[in-house]
Amino acid sequence: MSATPDIRPAEQGSKQRLRLWLRLLAVTRKIEAELRERMRTEFDSTLPRFDVMAALSRNEQGLRMSALSGVLRVSNGNVTGIVDRLAEDGLVMRVPVAGDRRATLVRLTAKGAEVFARQAADHEGWIDAMLAELSADEARSYAARLRTLAQRLDDKGASE
Amino acid sequence: MSATPDIRPAEQGSKQRLRLWLRLLAVTRKIEAELRERMRTEFDSTLPRFDVMAALSRNEQGLRMSALSGVLRVSNGNVTGIVDRLAEDGLVMRVPVAGDRRATLVRLTAKGAEVFARQAADHEGWIDAMLAELSADEARSYAARLRTLAQRLDDKGASE
DNA sequence: CATAAATGTTTTAAGTATGAAATAAATTCT
């Protein structure tokens, strides 16, 4: 029966986690805003376009629309418009899938691959500069911690 | 002149930081998606609406549109539509500023404050559950690290 | 084989995002 008030550990933890989330959100948004701005001014492009091209770059044989939206974790309908615009610019192409006339495969064109390579190099450099404060070891350890956290979130999501 | 190949520490660090960024983005998006989904199903609302109400809740006397967009770090024009819809629902009101007919103050209505209180309590609970894996101390230390990182990013942005 | 169910994609409706242009009002300058 001390005179100090109860700290109520559960509630305390909740506040700490809320604070962490708000900071996480703030940092992520700030970095994203910077990347978007640079994509816009230096490549006249956007992050979603870059994300799509990155996914296609890792799958040279192409990806179906559904696979693409799965990889990027955005809704199916969303990818349609982005691919439309990339196709208009000649950066990707739609290829029919033999034996399934519902599906289409999306692939980078030669021009698309070339453009993406340049963008990816700069993109990595921008991030490196923004996170320069973190040592390689520190970056590695945080990435590992986030990995287990993401895993846990995935498990939870799957069980619901 | 050893036979082991150069590791090129700078490039290594760059890859680690890129990986960290991608994980950060993945975790943030996953949590955001979960919060959005819950806001939608349980309160028929959205995160941007919640963010605006949270900012107004911290400033009972009200905020100008420009202050609001500054706090939320979204563009000015964007906030107009969100406040419009909140006003339609009777959750916020626009109050003229005495002595400056250009400006308007936005404030939570009584109903808005009441609705927000309920949403905020649940919101904190959702985050607490998603980050339950982290101890209060761990959350605190990560939050502190992110704070210095955010500070550094702000400094950089200001100098450009 | 014909219909029902499932799958792959696009379209639609509503909301959110940006940057830039437009509008309106206040302040500063001459």
Add this chain to the structure above:
DNA sequence: AGAATTTATTTCATACTTAAAACATTTATG
């Protein structure tokens, strides 16, 4: 005071976002 500039907000054009509906095609089932 009158003109030029700055400040506060809205409007506009375009892109991205989701969820849900619509459409087309394939696979499964009776």
